[in-house]
Amino acid sequence: MKTNSFSVLILFWLAFLTSFSSFAEFEARLINTTDIVIQDTDIWRKINNEPDSPPASLEALKHLYRSSAPIKNSLVNQSGAYVARLKLNNQTNVHASWFVRINANFVDQGLGFWESVQFLNTGVINFSQHGDINTPKLMHTQAFGLPLSQQESGYLWLYIDAEHYALPLSIDIINSTSFYHKQFITNAVTLFSIATMLTLAAIALILYLKTRLTVTLACSAYIGLHGLGWAAASGLIDDMFNIQSINTSYLGIMIFPFAIASASQFTKLLFNFDSLHKRLAKLFNGLSIICLIAGLILPLLSFSISFAISHIIALIWVPLAIVIGVKMLIYSDFRAKYYLLGNLLYGLSMFYYILSHSDLLTGQQHAELIVMLALTGDCFCILLSLAAWLQQKKQDYSHTYYQARIDPLTHIGNRYALSEALTQVDDKYIITFIDYDGIKQVNDKLGHNQGDALLRYGAKTMANALDSKGEVFRTGGDEFVWLLNSQSFSNLPSAVEEIEQMMAQCQNALQSKWPQSGISYGIAHAQESSNQSECLALADERMYQHKRSKYQHPVAEDV
Template sequence: MLYYFHSRVIYFLLLLVVLPAFGEGALELTEGKSTLVDTNLWYEFDNVVDVPRLQAIKSLESVNSALQTAQTMPSLGGESGTYFTKVTLSIPQKGQYFVIVNANFIDVGLASYSSSHQPEPTFQVFSQLRDNATPPLLHFQAITVQTTMDNEQIALRLLIKAKQFPTPVSISVLDSRAFYQFQKLNNGISIAGITSMLILALLAVLIYSGTRKRVALTCAGYLGLHGVGWAAASGMLNDIVSLPINTSYWGMLIFPLAIASAAQFVSDLFECKADHKKLFTFLRCVSVVSFVLGITMWFMPFTLAYLLSHLLAMFWIVFTIVVGVSMLKKNDFRAKYFLAGNLVYSLSLGYYIAAHSLYFGELPYPESAVIFALSLDCLCILLCLTEWFKLKQKEFTRNQYLSRIDSMTQLGNRFSLSECIGQIADDYVIVYIDLDGLKSINDRNGHDEGDKLIIKTASLLQQSFYSLGDVFRSGGDEFVVVLQANSAHGIQNAADKALAQMSHVSIELGKQWHDAGVSFGIATSLEAKGPSECISLADKRMYQHKAKTKYSNP
């Protein structure tokens, strides 16, 4: 590995001696910066810069002969391999300047500059793995050029090698002020975006740890893998962890795994397994295919892996927008954040493509724009997750309500009664009520009329005991009233009020159904050891009361 690197350095120094001056004229800075597009800028040297061939080169003449056959490239967009160029920079004032090679992946980057005042070449290495000589710059590498005189003409030579140049490789020259401003915005947006993705993923993991819901785990995979992928693609991973390999390629290789998680998240988010079976099947296929791609792409040529990742990205963006619109039409408001995030991400990808095309020229911060948009998309995805939990909470609350409320009378049912007596205080009164005349009314007038009698009884009981206690329907025609008291004296007052109110209820029912009424029994906490025993005593007294009244059922 060390021999390989030094061999390239030696060969590059030979290039500095024998290479003819490519291009004519000098690149001048305007307002502290200037950009040279890559049209016919780079020369191909794949047939020379190769370790076996490098070892076979024995003389300066053979190098010079090889250089004469070098082919100029219309553009490096979509190309791979090793390329060389020489440009002349016209520097207006002495000071420090920075040259940025606008390429996302650089495995080998060698630079040298000289001038009439500095005839001895200054050599620099600026590959993804060896960029410590200049201020860190995510997504790109920078070369430092130091001038000692005003209006100095700098001859700059560059050699770059990568497995893939996804876009045209232009060269930007900036003075110190312009460079640090660019660095601040480029690095700041990228670091903030990647950090936010990872933090949102951590929040999703914490949500999963508390809920054990799979949708939170797939959401964490969606967010976390995107964050890790962009941390690698931007060069941040290489800056944080010293690794002997160029991890900027990992962004493309991790992306299919992120889509595999994303497909599962979409399936869980919209509950496709239960509500959208065809979409569930399709998403499962997308997840499996993406996962297989995410594994196999590590073993295939990067050019092919790069193409497959971009095809998958284009498919996924279109697919998610279609799904978002479809779900929004179905009034599934979880889709509002989902659709908004993917629209923002789609627009950023359009800007990224435009920034690297020959038609729009250089547009500022394309990579940072994509990361920023993706971080907003990830925020929207987390909001989708919160909407999912809100919906589940509403469903749980509704089911809990229905499980404790009698649907006919809207009174608490037997479960609510059990909860109430489990939390009851020391002083209380229990009234056990049985409806009289219901069977005869059902037989004579039908069950609809009997239901009206039950509903009317419940309404009268609620009105009678509204400020005194709680009313429950414990069975078909049975009701229980629980009255709270503050003292033994309060218990007696509550029992007296209950007796009066029950007489009133019986009279009111008799006005509408002449053979209807109520039998009831009253028991207090002074007479029993606990609520259950008190209810049993009130039930026993209810039957005693029923036996004495003329409204008893046969």
């Protein structure tokens, strides 16, 4: 009987030790100037049978804690509900405010209970994504304040539930000065980056409304969707609108495929792959379609799978964009330098970001800020590449416009330029229709080079004679038109007389070099016709009358 009693006593003692060991916790001694970082191994316990709702009381949370076992590994890329118990001792002699920061990007439910040894419990602390109304707005993570009296000690009980833990679920206990400093930097960088991206997207959208060029719309979507995605992932949208129906921090991952689809189309249009590199055009069209399909099905999948798919898309896009930038730079494409620089910044930061969400690189708490700053730089570069593209298009258009409206031989306006000029004049204009005489003789006797020289010299002479009174246009082989502003003359009769004098001067200049040449012309003004076409036809008719009069009364040649 004694042996049995002793065995029972031993078993009871072992059971007591096991029960006590189940409450083993991390103990932190809090000093004003010291921040404490508690790694996520050995402090969290997985709740195997997750409750339908979070624990409503400290006793319920204790029960969950007792019925679970410690997790030895990091919680990176895990999901579900976890509980923890931390022993805290405020070793200062004054009342101190501490902040507890849970390094989790996506938090569906987060509850804290402070069990003081000296005082009554202060109640539940809600730091979940939707319940953090009274907690500090610290983007990219969750935090809550913990005021402690002098020499106060106790136990901090934590409950957290999320569909995915992108980072190690470590806990920082920070003094108020350090907390507000870090909060300011994090919030400032986040707001600056998001505001910059959305502003650049708005600029690109305005360009689209003005130009209706698809590349500007793709650029706006590329930049804007990245900005909206980070506004969601950082918690900014939740902090601004307090949306209760969904956890908006998940939307960043959901938006990302659409951003890459836009980036793919922007790249294709920026480098004109449709006409210059058809295989690359098919590649980027295919990538856009895949990203669009992925973006549509991600909401139907678990968030962990969606998170993995978005990261796979990033791993595909980043090297592809860099390779394209290098390839276009080799082709001396003027847009590639901005595109490559931006994607190098974004690619390196995204590589670092992905590593921080894996077991290969842990403990990196500012990966999001680095990516956002790099992405902001990328967006600047992308907009610069778009500006360079638009500048080139403007130059191409100006060159085409010039070639279409400028006569290549005489470098004055052609028939199309005259048509445009006629549509812009008011009812105060004079038209002079001009036809060279003797051009055939010059070509036959002296050669076409001399004929061309005559046309060039005549055009230059007429332009100098007109000065600011009007413009000269070449409308055919040896046909020219003067379009004059009648307000440049004192009255209509004096205008006709002055035009005739200028014609005589031009003819004398031509005949001094090519004696066999001459000028026939006809003058008409706006009051003589109902529109510009009739006025031009009238001037043309008078030009032929002038030419016929020369043949009827030929000028005697010098003997």
